Amino acid sequence: MSALLLRGARSPGSAREIDVRLADGHVASVTPVGEAEVRHGDEVVDARGTTVLPGLVDAHVHWTQWAQVRRRVDVGAARDPEEVATTMAGAATGGPGMVVGHGFRAALWSRPPHKEMLERAAPGVPIALVSDDLHAVWLSPAALVRLGREHPTGLLREHEAFAVMPALSAGPDVAELDRWVAAASAEAAARGLTAVRDFEYDDTVAAWSRRAADGGLALRVDAAVWEPWLAATLDRGHRTGDAVADLVRVGPFKILADGSLNTRTAACHHAYPDPGDGYGALNIDPGDLRDLMVRVARDGLHPAVHAIGDRANAVVLDAFAHVDGPGRVEHAQLVAPEDVARFARPGLVASVQPAHLVDDRDVAERHWPDATARAYPYADLVAAGARLELGSDAPVAAPDPWLAIAAAVARTGDERPPWHPEQSLDVATALRASCGGRLELRLGDPADVVLVEEDPLHADPGTLRAMPVRATVLAGRVTHRGAA
Known part of the structure; x- marks a missing residue:
């Protein structure tokens, strides 16, 4: 049977060249260069001068929104709300449709x-604008009328915002939207991405099963489940990890414990500087959270709980103490010192x-002024024995795993010095957290592989x-070929 033979690549940190044979969807052999037999029908790829890695994984995306955002008005650079309003007015065409923008950062x-x-x-x-962090929607009076809503300011946060987001995504038909998703997936493959965990607020299992039916997905997908689709998921007999289509599996069950830093709704032990923001807010009662997590875990779905503020992380860790089985804490942006070790729980x-620490360092300095030493505490988590996985939260950040790796290592994305460099990760640790926990290919691994021109273990952040x-x-199957 034909195979793909990668000839002459190097493992990370090694000068020794190897041949990697990929056959039947798996790594069939890893041998010193020249020892792999070339069989009839094999495709041989000259990989000399490259470093070979397991395929890169983005552990947290909202893929449909990422595909759509690139076709919306980008207001991320706006310095004040008036600049946003002027930009959106300039984008209005006079047609009957909603003018949708993305990326405003009001913090x-x-x-x-x-x-x-x-x-x-x-x-x-x-006019409708979705905030950069996806936790707020800003609507004009005409947009409120169009959506059948009343609101004193037009700034909807958390559950109110989530309720209107599906209507903002209703523009393209399903076929066109799937083409946008395919294009975004192909671009991500060009950055070495081979898999995503999709937390889109939708019946993601059904959506990705439909896309896979046409064949040729450019990414593996773990499709998360949200509560509106929980009953249907269980009726189908689906459990986390079940294969539902080629390259598509059922993902974890997503729960929102709190809000976000930029919207000042992340639940914290300390108050925000603006009295109107209080301490942020939990999106679910702690007892209800515990009961829901226990119930879905018993049904075979792994809880994946969004927690950004330190209070939210404490509440989620308390709930996990009652859960029998694996789970995930999504984001863990601010963690109290006494809670760090609790992330080492087996299966968590x-x-x-x-990338959020690069984008939000100024926001954190303003709204978490006495707690920034505990923000994005990656080194502390690793030292405590926690298992880290890196992602982008696209469209909050671009789904480029190299940006995430560089940010975790450098703790800066511009000319400024590293922000709390004591929480930096070394390159090997950051890379493992983006490659499924390992750096070298093993026999029997899925045939998901990336060849890069530089050895990451010897690369500077730039x-x-x-x-x-x-x-x-x-x-x-080759999903991207760059220039040799």
Whole structure:
């Protein structure tokens, strides 16, 4: 049977060249260069000068939103709400549809967003903006009417925001949306990505099963389950880890314990500087959270609980003490010192997004001024024995695993010095957390492989961020070929 033979690559940190044979969707052999037999029908790839790694994984994405965001008005660079309003007015075409923007970051603004700012800039135009962190939606008066809502300011947060987001995604038909998703997946493969864990607020299992039916997915997908689709998931007999289509598995069960830093709704032990924000807020009662986690775990679904503030992380860890089985804490951005060791619980994953520390360091300094030494505490978590997985939270950050690795290592993304460098990860640890926990290929592994032009273990942060990818292979099929 034909195979893909990668000839002359090197393992990370090694000068020794090897041949890697990929056959039947798995790693069939790893031998010194020249020892692998070339069989009839084999495709031989000259991999000399590259480093070979297990395929890279983004442990937390919202993939449909990532595919859509690139077709929305980008307001991420706006310095105040008026600039956002002016940008959106300029994007209005006069057509009947909603004008949708993405990426506003209000945490450093001196004035909060308000619906009348949008109305003054574009009278009568239905405008909707999704915040960078996906936890707020800012609507103009016409948009509120279009959505059948009333609100005093037009700034919806948390559950109110989540309730209107599906309507903002209703523009393209399913076929077009799937084409956008496929294009985004192909671009991600060009950065070495071979798998994502998709937390889209949708029936993601059904959506990805539909996409897989056409064949040729560019990524493996673990499709998370949300509560509105829990009953249907269990009726189908699905459990976390079940294969439902080629390259698609049932993922964990997603629960939101609190909000976010940028929306100032992350539940914290300390108060936010603005009295109106209080201590943030839990999105679910602690007792209800515990009961829900216990129930879904008994039904075979692994809980994956969003927790950003230190109070939320403590509440989630308390609940996990009652859960029999694996689970995940998504984000873990602020952790009390007494809770760090609790992340070492067997079967628990701390799923973190290092690009957020680069993007949000100024926000954290303003809103968590006395707690930044405990923010994004990656080194402490690793030292305590926690299992880390890196991701992007796309579209909050781009789904580029090299950006996440570089941020975890450098703790900066610009000319400023590292932010709390005592929490930096070494390259090998960050890389393992992006490659399924290992750096070298093993016999029998899935044939998900990436060839990169530089050895990551010897690369500086700038090289890591821009890491050139020679080729990406998914299940033995080449999904990206770069210039040799």
